[in-house]
Amino acid sequence: NGDSASSPKKPFVPTQADYQKVYDAVAARLANDTDYDDGSYGPVLVRLAWHASGTYDKETGTGGSNGATMRFAPESDHGANAGLKTARDFLEPIKAQFPWITYSDLWTLAGACAIQELGGPTIPWRPGREDRDVAACTPDGRLPDAAKDQRHIRDIFSRMGFDDREMVALIGAHALGRCHTDRSGFDGPWNFSPTVFTNEFFRLLAEENWIQKKWNGPKQFTDKSTGTLMMLPTDMALMKDKGFKKHVERYAKDSDVFFKEFSDVFVKLLELGVRFKTEDRFVFKTSE
Ligand code: HIF
Structure with a gap:
């Protein structure tokens, strides 16, 4: 039969172990690149994961962590997102190393990783976000304004x-x-x-x-x-x-x-607007 002949062409289906490798790569980069701000890119990765997710509108189902539309203007230029290019650029080498992961999964996984690596609670995480194009960018004004009450x-x-x-x-x-x-x-x-x-x-x-x-x-x-x-x-x-x-x-x-x-609420934040195929979440092993 043709099984063995066709198997090399099967699409790559990543497992928990593959996502742990992505986690480990982000954690290693965090540990090595300490020449930034207070010594860690972790905080700005958390902010990227949150700004990618916090555009969600429950009425229309638009926005949320699906899409990673902050890659594109106008969303990348929204005032609230100033400085997040630093976080996106930090993750580019990881995306190049693991091209199979979507940006939207990578940005949220990196946020969960940063919380854990900086001594926070475990943030159970699951894959399934799909990247979208510029047409899915959310309008400006969905993220909070710190001057308000x-x-x-x-x-x-x-x-x-x-x-x-x-x-x-x-x-x-x-x-x-x-x-x-x-x-x-x-x-x-x-x-x-x-x-x-x-x-x-x-x-x-x-x-x-x-x-x-x-x-x-x-x-x-x-x-x-x-x-x-x-x-x-x-x-x-x-x-x-x-x-x-x-x-x-x-x-x-x-x-x-x-x-x-x-932990419970951050998991919920990172999943806004996503229809997952699986109920199960991964608990990543934190680096030593
Ligand atoms: Fe932030 N937040 N955030 N934020 N935020 C900033 C920085 C970080 C708000 C405003 C700001 C959340 C909610 C709110 C992080 C994580 C989260 C900054 C400074 C502002 C102004 C940006 C800069 O100048 O670099 C407002 C108004 C929020 C609603 C009340 C979330 C809960 C706390 C959702 C959240 O997770 C992190 C981390 C940073 C630090 C980024 C850095 O580069 O160090």
């Missing part, structure tokens, strides 16, 4: 299908990374260890004294004790709103609860 947070994140608790849990990811004046206009990190995933964002938000920063830039807040940390107006809004504040206090007190609830 709790009403805006609820508007934007309920459009994606999240409730209050999930919104607060997600925003704990601002433990990672920093703001850049040449990207968003804001400046500085949220805590003292911006390359380690912790519940510090909540502890500092709840316990520090935050005052408005005196400068020529957009309105942001700084900690009274050192003047080196920052909070965005949207971060501060979590303390002004009763429905949000109770979760801030819960997460500030209990890192385990935050890790568990963050």
Whole structure:
């Protein structure tokens, strides 16, 4: 029969082991390329995965992590996406090494990898996203504006299908990374260890004294004790709103609860707008 003759032409169907190889390649690049920002590309990879997913609109089913349409203008030029070319370029050698993975799977896998490699919870992940062309780019204005308040947070994140608790849990990811004046206009990190995933964002938000920063830039807040940390107006809004504040206090007190609830909601974020063929998710092994 023709089985053996035709088998070399069979399409390559990647297994969990193949995706683990992609994970390992991203993790190795993170470990080797430490000459960037605070020593890691991890935070900007998390931001790429989130901005690729957070365009989802549950009413129309448009946007979300399917598509990877941020490869194209106009979406790549949306103000909210400033600086994310750095993250996309970082992943190009990985895409070249594993050409079978879609960009949309790669960007979300890299976000999950970064959370795990920076000491966060495991982020179970599944493949199945398809890349789309420029026609699928979402309109500008779907991602949040940091200058706004709790009403805006609820508007934007309920459009994606999240409730209050999930919104607060997600925003704990601002433990990672920093703001850049040449990207968003804001400046500085949220805590003292911006390359380690912790519940510090909540502890500092709840316990520090935050005052408005005196400068020529957009309105942001700084900690009274050192003047080196920052909070965005949207971060501060979590303390002004009763429905949000109770979760801030819960997460500030209990890192385990935050890790568990963050993992659940980040998995949900990375899957917005995707029709998967499989229920099963992979749990990637974190590097040593
Ligand atoms: Fe961010 N976010 N984010 N964000 N974000 C920035 C940076 C990061 C918002 C605004 C900003 C989430 C929600 C919101 C990360 C991850 C997540 C910056 C600075 C701004 C202005 C960009 C720059 O100048 O480089 C707003 C208004 C949000 C809704 C309230 C998510 C929950 C926290 C969904 C999320 O996961 C990460 C990581 C960074 C750091 C990027 C870096 O380059 O270090």
